[in-house]
Amino acid sequence: MLKLTPFHDRHVAAGGKMVDFAGYDLPVQFHGIIPEHTRVRTTVGVFDVSHMGRIEVRGKDALAFINRMTTNDAGKLAEYQAQYSVLCYPDGGIVDDLVVYRLPDCYFLVVNGANNEKDTAWLREHLSGDVRMDNITDTQAQLAIQGPKAEAVMQKTCSIPLAPIGFYWAAHCEIAGVKGLVSRTGYTGEDGFEAYFPAVSASKVWEAIFAAGKEFDIEPIGLGARDTLRMEMKMALYGNDIDKTTNPIEAGLSWVVALDKPEGFIGSDVLKKVEEEKPSRRLVCLEMQDKSIARPHYQILAQGQPVGMVTSGTLSPSLNKGIALGYVKRQLTKAGTEVQIDIRGRAAAALIVKPPFYKHGSRK
Amino acid sequence: MANFPSDLKYAKTHEWVKLAGDTATIGITDFAQGELSDIVYVEITAVGKKIKRDEPIGTIEAVKAVSDLYAPVSGEVIEANEALKDSPANVNKDPYGTGWMAKIKVSDPNELKNLLDAAAYEELARKSAHH
Numbered sequence: 001m002l003k004l005t006p007f008h009d010r011h012v013a014a015g016g017k018m019v020d021f022a023g024y025d026l027p028v029q030f031h032g033i034i035p036e037h038t039r040v041r042t043t044v045g046v047f048d049v050s051h052m053g054r055i056e057v058r059g060k061d062a063l064a065f066i067n068r069m070t071t072n073d074a075g076k077l078a079e080y081q082a083q084y085s086v087l088c089y090p091d092g093g094i095v096d097d098l099v100v101y102r103l104p105d106c107y108f109l110v111v112n113g114a115n116n117e118k119d120t121a122w123l124r125e126h127l128s129g130d131v132r133m134d135n136i137t138d139t140q141a142q143l144a145i146q147g148p149k150a151e152a153v154m155q156k157t158c159s160i161p162l163a164p165i166g167f168y169w170a171a172h173c174e175i176a177g178v179k180g181l182v183s184r185t186g187y188t189g190e191d192g193f194e195a196y197f198p199a200v201s202a203s204k205v206w207e208a209i210f211a212a213g214k215e216f217d218i219e220p221i222g223l224g225a226r227d228t229l230r231m232e233m234k235m236a237l238y239g240n241d242i243d244k245t246t247n248p249i250e251a252g253l254s255w256v257v258a259l260d261k262p263e264g265f266i267g268s269d270v271l272k273k274v275e276e277e278k279p280s281r282r283l284v285c286l287e288m289q290d291k292s293i294a295r296p297h298y299q300i301l302a303q304g305q306p307v308g309m310v311t312s313g314t315l316s317p318s319l320n321k322g323i324a325l326g327y328v329k330r331q332l333t334k335a336g337t338e339v340q341i342d343i344r345g346r347a348a349a350a351l352i353v354k355p356p357f358y359k360h361g362s363r364k
Numbered sequence: 365m366a367n368f369p370s371d372l373k374y375a376k377t378h379e380w381v382k383l384a385g386d387t388a389t390i391g392i393t394d395f396a397q398g399e400l401s402d403i404v405y406v407e408i409t410a411v412g413k414k415i416k417r418d419e420p421i422g423t424i425e426a427v428k429a430v431s432d433l434y435a436p437v438s439g440e441v442i443e444a445n446e447a448l449k450d451s452p453a454n455v456n457k458d459p460y461g462t463g464w465m466a467k468i469k470v471s472d473p474n475e476l477k478n479l480l481d482a483a484a485y486e487e488l489a490r491k492s493a494h495h
Contacts, residue, residue: 028428029401032402032456033402034402034427224401224428228427291405292405292425293404293425315425315427317427344423344430
């Protein structure tokens with residue numbers, strides 16, 4: 001039985017093409033991935049991300065616990081600051097990627113919907129000391145309001161000035177009169193916010209945001225455009241670009257791996273070694289040189305020999321060309337390196353390029 | 365629900381066929397374009413080749429995924445719709461008109477009897493739609 005988010009009826013009414021995603025019945029698109037993608041790049045769109053897993057962690061030892069479980073240093077977080085981070089297995093493989101917020105009364109973790117149960121069990125297994133964990137996914141709604149006009153829209157519905165909230169910072173406020181949390185975060189490369197509020201008030205908040213965004217032709221955006229938007233920014237997707245067989249160093253996530261944390265963290269010994277010896281492969285951006293589109297699991301070749309594997313691929317609606325993410329041998333990761341991708345038996349030329357693919361995002 | 369003109373024949377693999385003399389014009393159905401969405405590239409690989417019914421004659425790239433185009437009838441692929449190179453979205457906008465994909469010189473017109481009529485195909489499409 002598929003789970004429904006608090007906005008399910010609205011997606012169906014808006015003509016959403018519904019699919020099973022992370023066990024939820026969610027819209028993959030409304031009137032087209034390309035126009036929805038363009039809407040977010042040009043004005044503003046709204047994603048129902050209520051399927052994401054939301055976990056509160058509190059107690060005297062909450063920080064020590066989070067620092068042992070995650071790769072980034074949660075000790076550096078100021079109140080209302082957020083950080084991107086990773087949960088690793090002892091072998092350095094990735095359990096999940098997540099956002100960690102430090103709120104006044106707890107740490108708040110937002111994990112991938114498909115990994116919510118797995119992560120909750122993994123965290124629970126490692127609980128020690130004075131730490132309490134509450135999974136609040138089912139009682140809370142989450143929307144991502146993304147695009148260059150996101151702040152203009154959200155400012156009309158929020159009770160506090162949003163301009164002072166920096167990238168990866170949050171604040172408690174009223175959204176359409178409903179108490180909630182807003183943060184300047186997202187998965188699109190555009191400026192934007194994520195809003196967390198009680199599921200029972202979902203309709204009220206949705207209506208207020210759409211009324212506020214009418215002048216910018218605000219639209220609901222499906223999972224299809226969420227995928228193309230994140231790919232253009234080289235943002236990793238768990239299950240495609242990262243999983244238990246990849247480590248955060250080779251995935252290009254060293255910037256959220258604090259190897260200098262004095263107590264270490266699960267996986268830190270292995271990751272230290274990977275960092276010192278350099279990973280054997282790295283996640284790179286690939287731009288197709290003809291009209292082909294690479295897809296996950298297609299082989300990457302150099303001089304006819306396999307040198308890696310595509311993990312995500314699509315047509316970039318912004319660039320109107322095929323783009324892909326994939327792992328290639330470290331020696332071949334330099335921007336400008338020419339490789340080929342085996343597109344159903346044909347070796348199509350691809351160029352390794354610097355991230356991100358799309359360089360005009362409004363993200364501050 | 366999608367649109368299914370009654371003057372066309374349909375394959376279970378979601379192609380439509382319109383026969384004029386011994387030339388069949390083919391494309392994908394309105395239902396199929398809706399399922400694929402955002403078609404960005406159509407490549408007919410079999411132009412000039414003799415093909416059998418149900419063989420792949422090309423590929424259709426949508427933003428989300430790639431799929432094969434199958435020959436709904438046997439014969440020789442004599443033409444591909446070159447206009448789709450610049451305007452692949454025609455398949456989404458006008459699947460039975462400017463979105464046509466290829467022309468096949470039919471080797472056995474009797475084969476068309478194996479195809480579905482509009483009502484039968486609509487029934488199949490309805491069952492294939494999971495929502």
